[in-house]
Amino acid sequence: MNLIARVRSWLRVSSRRANFEREMQDEMRTHLELYQADLRRRGIPEDDARRRARAEFGSVDARKDECRDAVGLWLVDELRGDVGYAVRMLRRSPAFTLVALLSLGLGIGANTAIFSLIDSVLLKTLPVDDPQRLFFVDNSGGKSGGSSGPPYPCFERLRDHNRFLSSIAAFDERLFKVSIDGVPERVRGQYASGSYFDLLGVRASQGRLLTPADDSALGRGGPHGAVAVISDAFWTRRFGRDPAVLGKNIEVGTQWVTIVGVTAPEFFGLQVGMPIDITLPMMLVEQGLQSKQSWWLSVIGRLAPGATAEQARADLEALWDGYLTEVGMPREKRGYFSGIALVPAARGANELRRTYSEPLMIVMAIVGLVLLIGCANVANLLLARAAARQNEMAVRLAIGASRGRLIRQLLTEGLVLVALGAGAGLLFARWGASFLVAVLGGPDGSVVLEPHFDARVLAFTAGVSIATALLFSLAPALRATRVDAAKPGHAGATVHNRLGRTLVVVQVTLSVLLLCGAALFLRTLHNLNTAPAGFDLDGVLTMQVEATVPGRIVRPKTPPEFRADHARLGAIWTNFIERINEVPGVTSAAAATMNPLSGRDRGVKIAVHGPVEGPERDFGIHINQITDRYFETTGIRLLAGRLFTPNDRSGSPRVALLNQTAARAYFDRGNAVGRKVSFPGQRVQDEFEIVGVVTDARYENLRTPDERMAYLPVEQAIDPITTVLVAVRGDGDVTRLTPSIRSIATETVPGGFVTGVATIAQQVDMSLVRERMLALLATFFATLALILACIGLYGVMAYRVARRTREIGIRIAIGAGRQSVVWMLVRETLLLVASGAAVGTLTSFVANRAIAGQLFGVTPRDPVAITVALSVLGIVSMVASYLPARQASRIDPVKALRAE
C-alpha cells in the first residue's frame, strides 16, 4: 500500500518535474508572505519582518532540496547526471565507443532478427478467435499437422454426429491456376467447407465470407452459384484494393466462380509462411468428395464450451471406427490409419515449423554466443578503462562517494552504451530479418514471412539488452571500485589482467565452437551439392505444363473409358514433346509426372505376379509416367533390358521399367526383366511387363536414400495426366529455349499453362535453402565472432604491452634481442589461445551433437572441420598478437625508461 503510494507519487513528480518545481516555489513564497504579514500585524516593521521570516525559514534552496529528497527525486537527478557523464566519457574515447557499439549492435541486432523470425514461425498463435480451442482432426498414425484427415464421407459423418465440437470444417490446400480477365497465374488457395471461416472467427473486410449454403450443392456450390473469397493480400496485389472486385467472375482451374468477399488483413490461412489467397467451397472439388477411402482432406474442429480434448477425441474415434468398418476396412487392416488424434492448432499447421524449428534454434544459439563474445569484448574494454580510471575512483571515494554510488554510475554507463547499441541493433535487425526472409522464401518466393517488430520483439530486445549491460558492466564496476582511497593507482592492475585473460579464453572457446559449427555446415552443403543424385543435372531446363481439359467433372465410368481417356491425354504430351525435340538447340526433351526435386510425388501399391524373390514385403512404390526420351534427358542409365521406345504407345502391349532398388526389393538379384506387375486399386487394372531396369535417382531431396520407383509410358498411364514436368536438355544456355517451348505449349496443349521455369541446377539450389541458410549464417557469425575475439585479444595484448613498457625497455637496454621480446609477448597470448582452443574443441564435441540432425556426410566430431577451425583461429590470433608485440619490440629503451 505504502509502496504503491510512493511509486505513484514518484512517477507523478518525476514525470511532471517543471510543475513540481514551480508549485514548490509558489508554496514556499506564500508561506513567507503569510508569516511576514503576521509579524507586521504584531507591529514589527516591514524590513525586520521580512528579515525575520527569512531567517526562521532558513535557506529556501536547502528546504527545496530536502523536499526533493523526501519524494525520492534524488534518484532522477543522479541518473540524469550519470547519463550525461556517461555520454561525455563515451564521446571522449571514440575508438572504444565504436568497437563497443559494433560488438553490441551486431550481437543485439542478430538476436532480435532471429527472435522476430522464431516468434512468427514458432511461437505466435493464429490471428483467430480463441485459438487454444482449435484442433486438427488427424489420423493418429499420420504425420501431424493437418494433412491426413479422414475421407470426405467420413468427415460428413463426424460433422453431423459428433457431440463435443462446437464446429468442424474440412479444407484442402491447392495451387490453383487462376485466370483473371484471361490472364492465367498460379495462386495458392484452398477448398474449404462452408463453416470454415465461421469456425475460425475470421471476419470479412469486404463483402461476405463463405456460408454453409455456398457449400451445399456438389459441383455447383450453392444458391448463389459457385463463389470464392480472396485474401486481403491478393486483393491488394491483383486488384489494387478496388471495391468493384465483389461480383467479379474469375476462372479457377476449369470452374468459373464469383468473388463475394475479402478476408480481414490479418488472416493468412492456417499455415505460417504459406498464405492462402483464394478459398472455394468444398463442393467445387473436382474429384474425391465421394471417394470412401481417399485420404486427402485436412480437418479442423473447435471444442465445444466445457468439453475436453479427450472427450472429443474418443467421440470422434468411435464415429470413425464405425465408418471404417462399414467401408470394409476392419481394424486389423488399418495399419497407418489406426485412430484419431487431436493435434493442437493454436499455432497453425506445422509444416514450416517442422522444417525450420531446428535450424532456427541453432541460429538462435549461434547469435546468442556471438552476443556473449561481444559482451566479453566490452567487458574487457571496460576493464582496461577501469584500470585507467582508478585514480578517479580513488579520489571520488576519498571525498565521500559511497561504493554503491560509484557502481551505480558505472552500471549507468553500461546501460547508456547498451541502449545506443540496441538502437544500432534494431536497424541491423530490420535489415537482417528482411535478408533472412528473402533467403528462406527461396528464389520463387514460395514461403512468405513478414517478421514484425512488435511489442513482443521489442520486449525481447530490451530484456536481452539489460541482461547484456549487467553482464558486461557489473564485473568491471565491482573491480573498478575496489580500490583503497588512501592508495590511488596501486590495486587493480593484476586483477584486471586475470579477469581480462579469462575473458579472452572464454572468447576463444566460443569462437572455436562457432568456427567448428560453420565448418560442419559448409561441409554438409558441399556434400549435398556433390552427392550422387543419379541425375545428370547440368544443362537441363525444367518447367511445369498444365492442360485444361473441359468437362472433367463428368467422368467416364468403365475401365475401357478410363483407358481411352488416359491415352488421349498421353497423346497430347507425346505430340507436345515431339515438337520440342524438333527445336534447334534441343538435344533431347521429355515429359514426366515427376522430375528430380520437383516436389511432386505419386505413390501406389504394386502387385508382383508370380513369386516375390526379394526381401521386401512393403509393396508401396513411387510411380513416374514418362515420354520415351526421359532417361536420355535426365541422365538415368539402363542396367538391364531395354528403355521405352516410340513404339510403346496406347495400343501396344503394357510395359514398365523399375529402378535398381525396386528390382532388388522384389526379384532375385534384381532379375526383373520379363516379369509381370499390376497396380491394384487403380482405375486401370492392366498387367505391365517389366522390360528393363534403370539406375536409381533421388527425387524427393538429396538426403533421402534411394526409394523404389516404377516408370510407365505416358500413353499407358494409370492416371489421367493433366499436368507434366518437362525436362529439356540443350546446348549452351538452355534458358534461351523457354520462349519457343512456351509457344509450342500454347499451340499443342489445350489451355497450355507454363509455370516454374528453372534449370534443374537451380532446383537443386532451391532444395538446399535450409542448408545454405545455416552454412551462410554460421560462417558469417563465426567470422564475426573471430573478429570480436581478435579485438579482445589485441586489446589485452596492447594493454599488457603498455603496462610493461618500462620492463621491455630495460630488457632491450640490457641486450635482449627484439625477436626474443616479440616471442616473450606472443607466447603469453598463444597460451591463452591454446587453452581456449582446447576447451572449445572439447565443448564442441558435446555441443555439436545437438546439430547432428542438420548434418549430411559428416559427423559432429569431423576431424577436417575441427582442423580447419583451429587453423583459422591459430593464424588469425597469431596476427592479432604479433602486431602489438612487434610494436613493443621497437620501443626505444631510453624513451621507455624516461617515460615513468
Added chain:
Amino acid sequence: MSDATGLLQGTLDLLILKAVSLGPLHGYGVLLRIGQISQNRLQIQQGSLYPALYRLEHQGLITSEWGESENKRKAKFYRLSVAGRRRLKEETAYWRRLSEAIGFVLEAMPEDV
C-alpha cells in the same frame, strides 16, 4: 522544552497528521494550528515543516490541492487521506502507551523498587 528541536523523532509527523485531521490546512496554517492547539507550548521549526509535509504526501498519508489563502494568494491545502487517518490512530495509541509508561516510570518511588 517548548522548542520544537526537543521533539522526539517522528513526533513532528504525528503533530502534522493531527493538525490536518481537524480540517484542510496550508503549510503555514499547520504551524499556526499546532501552536494554537498546544496553547503555544509547541513551536515547529519552520524549515523542517515542508520536508515533512512532502514526505507524508509521498507516503500517501496526506493529499494536497490548490486553493486560495486568506490573503488571496494561491496556496496548497493538505488534508488527511484514508491511510493517514489509520496511521494517526495507530500513532496516537502508541504515543498514549508510551507516555503512560514513561509517566509510570517517572512516578516511581524508592519503596516501589
